[in-house]
Amino acid sequence: xxxxxxxxxxxxxxxxxxxxxxxxxxxxxxxxxxxxxxxxxxxxxxxxxxxxxxxxxxxxxxxxxxxxxxxxxxxxxxxxxxxxxxxxxxxxxxxxxxxxxxxxxxxxxxxxxxxxxxxxxxxxxxxxxxxxxxxxxxxxxxxxxxxxxxxxxxxxxxxxxxxxxxxxxxxxxxxxxxxxxxxxxxxxxxxxxxxxxxxxxxxxxxxxxxxxxxxxxxxxxxxxxxxxxxxxxxxxxxxxxxxxxxxxxxxxxxxxxxxxxxxxxxxxxxxxxxxxxxxxxxxxxxxxxxxxxxxxxxxxxxxxxxxxxxxxxxxxxxxxxxxxxxxxxxxxxxxxxxxxxxxxxxxxxxxxxxxxxxxxxxxxxxxxxxxxxxxxxxxxxxxxxxxxxxxxxxxxxxxxxxxxxxxxxxxxxxxxxxxxxxxxxxxxxxxxxxxxxxxxxxxxxxxxxxxxxxxxxxxxxxxxxxxxxxxxxxxxxxxxxxxxxxxxxxxxxxxxxxxxxxxxxxxxxxxxxxxxxxxxxxxxxxxxxxxxxx
Amino acid sequence: xxxxxxxxxxxxxxxxxxxxxxxxxxxxxxxxxxxxxxxxxxxxxxxxxxxxxxxxxxxxxxxxxxxxxxxxxxxxxxxxxxxxxxxxxxxxxxxxxxxxxxxxxxxxxxxxxxxxxxxxxxxxxxxxxxxxxxxxxxxxxxxxxxxxxxxxxxxxxxx
Numbered sequence: 001x002x003x004x005x006x007x008x009x010x011x012x013x014x015x016x017x018x019x020x021x022x023x024x025x026x027x028x029x030x031x032x033x034x035x036x037x038x039x040x041x042x043x044x045x046x047x048x049x050x051x052x053x054x055x056x057x058x059x060x061x062x063x064x065x066x067x068x069x070x071x072x073x074x075x076x077x078x079x080x081x082x083x084x085x086x087x088x089x090x091x092x093x094x095x096x097x098x099x100x101x102x103x104x105x106x107x108x109x110x111x112x113x114x115x116x117x118x119x120x121x122x123x124x125x126x127x128x129x130x131x132x133x134x135x136x137x138x139x140x141x142x143x144x145x146x147x148x149x150x151x152x153x154x155x156x157x158x159x160x161x162x163x164x165x166x167x168x169x170x171x172x173x174x175x176x177x178x179x180x181x182x183x184x185x186x187x188x189x190x191x192x193x194x195x196x197x198x199x200x201x202x203x204x205x206x207x208x209x210x211x212x213x214x215x216x217x218x219x220x221x222x223x224x225x226x227x228x229x230x231x232x233x234x235x236x237x238x239x240x241x242x243x244x245x246x247x248x249x250x251x252x253x254x255x256x257x258x259x260x261x262x263x264x265x266x267x268x269x270x271x272x273x274x275x276x277x278x279x280x281x282x283x284x285x286x287x288x289x290x291x292x293x294x295x296x297x298x299x300x301x302x303x304x305x306x307x308x309x310x311x312x313x314x315x316x317x318x319x320x321x322x323x324x325x326x327x328x329x330x331x332x333x334x335x336x337x338x339x340x341x342x343x344x345x346x347x348x349x350x351x352x353x354x355x356x357x358x359x360x361x362x363x364x365x366x367x368x369x370x371x372x373x374x375x376x377x378x379x380x381x382x383x384x385x386x387x388x389x390x391x392x393x394x395x396x397x398x399x400x401x402x403x404x405x406x407x408x409x410x411x412x413x414x415x416x417x418x419x420x421x422x423x424x425x426x427x428x429x430x431x432x433x434x435x436x437x438x439x440x441x442x443x444x445x446x447x448x449x450x451x452x453x454x455x456x457x458x459x460x461x462x463x464x465x466x467x468x469x470x471x472x473x474x475x476x477x478x479x480x481x482x483x484x485x486x487x488x489x490x491x492x493x494x495x496x497x498x499x500x501x502x503x504x505x506x507x508x509x510x511x512x513x514x515x516x517x518x519x520x521x522x523x524x525x526x527x528x529x530x531x532x533x534x
Numbered sequence: 535x536x537x538x539x540x541x542x543x544x545x546x547x548x549x550x551x552x553x554x555x556x557x558x559x560x561x562x563x564x565x566x567x568x569x570x571x572x573x574x575x576x577x578x579x580x581x582x583x584x585x586x587x588x589x590x591x592x593x594x595x596x597x598x599x600x601x602x603x604x605x606x607x608x609x610x611x612x613x614x615x616x617x618x619x620x621x622x623x624x625x626x627x628x629x630x631x632x633x634x635x636x637x638x639x640x641x642x643x644x645x646x647x648x649x650x651x652x653x654x655x656x657x658x659x660x661x662x663x664x665x666x667x668x669x670x671x672x673x674x675x676x677x678x679x680x681x682x683x684x685x686x687x688x689x690x691x692x693x
Binding site (some may be wrong): 013024025026028029030031032033034035036037038039041042045128208209210211212213259260261262264265292293 | 553567569570571572573574575576577579580581609610611613614619622625626627628630632634635636637638639642668669670671687
């Protein structure tokens with residue numbers, strides 16, 4: 001049964017939630033169960049034309065020539081759309097928020113950079129006619145050396161993938177080739193740690209595979225406007241992207257959508273809309289572009305592959321004293337949203353744990369693979385996989401219960417994060433306590449009584465942060481009931497030669513201590529709900 | 535070259551023309567205008583386009599339209615009787631057994647085929663009957679529960 005622990009956030013908001021825990025119905029479910037919900041392809045137009053795209057069979061090649069004369073004469077073909085027809089044939093999605101440089105053409109001009117990259121469009125009276133005309137286009141390629149591995153792509157002499165970013169890395173603030181995080185001194189901490197564990201984690205690209213493939217229909221309307229029915233997850237984002245690529249005012253586009261047959265992040269890239277609008281413009285007829293399942297898999301952007309190296313230093317009493325992360329995001333051939341994923345990743349290091357020495361380098365790397373995009377927590381998910389695998393390994397190495405090990409290191413209110421923000425409204429310890437209870441996972445008494453609200457560094461700077469049991473020798477865990485003072489790394493623990501918690505060398509000073517009078521040190525403030533009740 | 539075809543769709547006689555080699559999915563959607571049938575993969579792997587042909591669940595994307603001449607075809611569009619929803623539809627609503635809704639028509643038809651031949655299925659029967667239908671929102675548990683609810687007669691409502 002669902003149980004709500006409202007007490008945990010009781011002083012944080014007016015808890016008038018009425019829906020959680022109660023059965024409810026989706027507002028659109030009657031349409032779903034009667035088959036009347038109108039997805040983008042459930043709109044019908046007379047004289048509908050169909051767009052199919054000729055795609056690159058090479059991961060990296062120079063286009064020497066394109067001969068489409070035979071295709072243009074094929075039965076049912078109404079129009080060939082070439083790169084030169086695209087009004088603004090270079091774009092990057094996040095240019096709408098002034099982030100990143102235009103690096104991706106709608107139709108490739110001189111070079112194709114991944115297998116499946118669009119080269120040319122064929123508009124015909126039926127999907128079959130368009131598909132049958134595709135092999136009539138003769139393209140002559142000079143294959144180029146390709147790179148598929150993020151670390152290979154960063155080596156000197158690696159093939160240059162993306163003309164806008166010739167060094168194969170996204171540029172942050174026009175000069176930095178990666179995102180950095182520096183806090184404390186990891187090298188000194190590693191030197192003094194009882195155990196150091198380093199490992200490599202690799203996640204492959206993951207396809208969203210929505211049951212409805214990406215697609216859209218553009219219909220010419222009066223006064224030069226176009227109505228666009230689309231599967232997009234990002235209606236206005238897509239509208240603005242199309243306005244830019246087609247060099248038309250956005251008020252000439254009317255996007256209709258919102259009923260999406262599964263997205264999960266795979267329908268934010270505006271894959272089909274710009275070219276159906278262009279095709280409708282060039283033919284004066286409604287045009288549909290619907291990805292086949294094969295195209296969805298090959299050309300539809302996946303969650304990007306990530307390679308993550310993690311090195312951790314831990315003391316026998318359970319404190320993690322240093323964490324070093326080197327991570328590579330495989331953006332594929334173009335940026336799309338990976339530049340943003342890298343920022344999310346850097347912001348998530350070192351995980352929900354208070355670690356006094358943190359060092360991270362995160363790269364957004366271009367390779368000759370399908371461009372990656374958003375998918376459910378992208379930037380964070382793979383990192384968490386790596387970090388939590390590390391946590392289990394670290395706990396095992398010092399013979400500690402893996403859940404208690406996490407609770408011991410969990411953020412508490414008032415702790416200073418590696419990003420120099422104070423931890424607030426922490427609840428990992430409480431979540432772990434509830435999870436342990438549900439799973440009948442035995443927690444020792446002091447862990448059952450532990451709280452995120454007490455023992456944070458800001459309130460207890462220089463003081464013993466909390467009391468924890470001594471680490472158990474292997475096989476004697478239940479006997480280890482003696483307690484030692486537990487120190488969070490702000491001062492050296494009395495029984496361990498913990499690494500000196502060196503302050504960040506060139507970092508801004510930590511924020512001022514919280515106002516006196518607070519019962520638990522951290523001022524209770526929530527950015528979502530405003531100042532909390534007391 | 536188009537071929538004339540006649541069949542029954544949800545109890546009504548239908549006559550239409552199909553392109554040579556056309557599949558039933560395209561004929562239902564494009565020629566007959568029954569948009570309750572959805573296409574997901576057009577290669578027989580996802581189950582989204584499931585319809586009943588003479589009571590048996592079939593993948594309409596892999597069914598040659600001409601082979602359906604004289605047969606009886608059922609789709610979600612014919613599941614409800616006037617204002618009364620089919621118990622499966624009510625159960626799907628009450629059990630939150632749809633998220634994006636795209637796989638739902640196929641799920642409902644696969645479930646109907648099961649209940650029509652086995653009104654008291656076990657959970658294993660339900661899992662087996664839905665094994666060919668993919669839900670990428672991964673809402674399988676509520677769907678299984680909804681089918682069991684419908685079989686028990688726990689759901690009945692009017693739209």
